[in-house]
Amino acid sequence: xxxxxxxxxxxxxxxxxxxxxxxxxxxxxxxxxxxxxxxxxxxxxxxxxxxxxxxxxxxxxxxxxxxxxxxxxxxxxxxxxx
Amino acid sequence: xxxxxxxxxxxxxxxxxxxxxxxxxxxxxxxxxxxxxxxxxxxxxxxxxxxxxxxxxxxxxxxxxxxxxxxxxxxxxxxxxxxxxxxxxxxxxxxxxxxxxxxxxxxxxxxxxxxxxxxxxxxxxxxxxxxxxxxxxxxxxxxxxxxxxxxxxxxxxxxxxxxxxxxxxxxxxxxxxxxxxxxxxxxxxxxxxxxxxxxxxxxxxxxxxxxxxxxxxxxxxxxxxxxxxxxxx
Numbered sequence: 001x002x003x004x005x006x007x008x009x010x011x012x013x014x015x016x017x018x019x020x021x022x023x024x025x026x027x028x029x030x031x032x033x034x035x036x037x038x039x040x041x042x043x044x045x046x047x048x049x050x051x052x053x054x055x056x057x058x059x060x061x062x063x064x065x066x067x068x069x070x071x072x073x074x075x076x077x078x079x080x081x082x
Numbered sequence: 083x084x085x086x087x088x089x090x091x092x093x094x095x096x097x098x099x100x101x102x103x104x105x106x107x108x109x110x111x112x113x114x115x116x117x118x119x120x121x122x123x124x125x126x127x128x129x130x131x132x133x134x135x136x137x138x139x140x141x142x143x144x145x146x147x148x149x150x151x152x153x154x155x156x157x158x159x160x161x162x163x164x165x166x167x168x169x170x171x172x173x174x175x176x177x178x179x180x181x182x183x184x185x186x187x188x189x190x191x192x193x194x195x196x197x198x199x200x201x202x203x204x205x206x207x208x209x210x211x212x213x214x215x216x217x218x219x220x221x222x223x224x225x226x227x228x229x230x231x232x233x234x235x236x237x238x239x240x241x242x243x244x245x246x247x248x249x250x251x252x253x254x255x256x257x258x259x260x261x262x263x264x265x266x267x268x269x270x271x272x273x274x275x276x277x278x279x280x281x282x283x284x285x286x287x288x289x290x291x292x293x294x295x296x297x298x299x300x301x302x303x304x305x306x307x308x309x310x311x312x313x314x315x
Contacts, residue, residue, distance in 0.1 A: 017188045071183040
């Protein structure tokens with residue numbers, strides 16, 4: 001089996017209100033060297049599939065169709081054996 | 083004129099929309115369950131507010147794959163009138179029936195308040211009978227109503243007249259202070275290129291009776307009715 005580890009982040013051009021709030025909170029905890037924070041999502045999708053190429057293609061399609069909104073989000077993923 | 087109010091698991095403004103159509107503008111109306119595969123027989127479909135599918139993943143992301151949405155999409159492509167309110171707007175952008183995306187308010191708060199809307203285009207079925215220059219006082223209630231489009235799409239929307247409502251102050255000034263959620267260009271509502279599909283974050287169905295603090299939402303529904311009557315002549 002293969003597991004897709006998918007990371008989703010708002011595009012750089014899209015303002016990230018959550019990231020800004022976390023950034024401020026870290027600052028107020030005294031972490032004065034925090035330059036920038038962005039908050040995203042992490043998803044794991046395990047597939048009954050051993051062919052990496054097929055899995056890659058399928059996960060990409062899932063990301064485009066449902067898992068992310070490509071108007072505002074970017075995604076990256078890696079496939080690991082499980 | 084027959085209305086259909088779509089009900090997703092998690093919709094919660096379906097009753098408000100149904101009430102407005104049935105008891106205030108006095109037109110026939112049905113609830114349409116999300117498993118329905120047809121919307122034949124309806125003249126206008128309302129996608130109501132709420133938290134369809136618990137807003138899991140993203141608001142509207144899962145609802146767009148409901149069987150009924152396939153039918154709504156076909157209905158819209160044939161020119162049928164569709165209005166998505168709040169979560170219904172989120173479903174329409176996720177379904178690709180409207181451009182852009184809706185995400186977390188910049189203020190990080192759920193905003194529940196009256197807003198004042200400036201009408202940007204009167205040549206749509208949803209706005210054609212609204213008095214020119216009149217601001218609409220209509221409430222919002224959302225945490226993820228921050229409308230985003232990139233600059234190029236914004237220019238296209240502007241030149242096509244697809245921007246329908248913008249947040250303004252009570253005096254009618256479109257400004258940052260009037261923007262409750264960080265939306266690009268203060269956008270509160272947009273329509274598709276054909277002008278038969280409208281999405282808006284404010285709730286016109288909650289502004290249809292004086293007891294609710296405003297009747298301005300009725301102007302949108304009156305416009306829809308008159309447009310429909312006119313199209314039948």
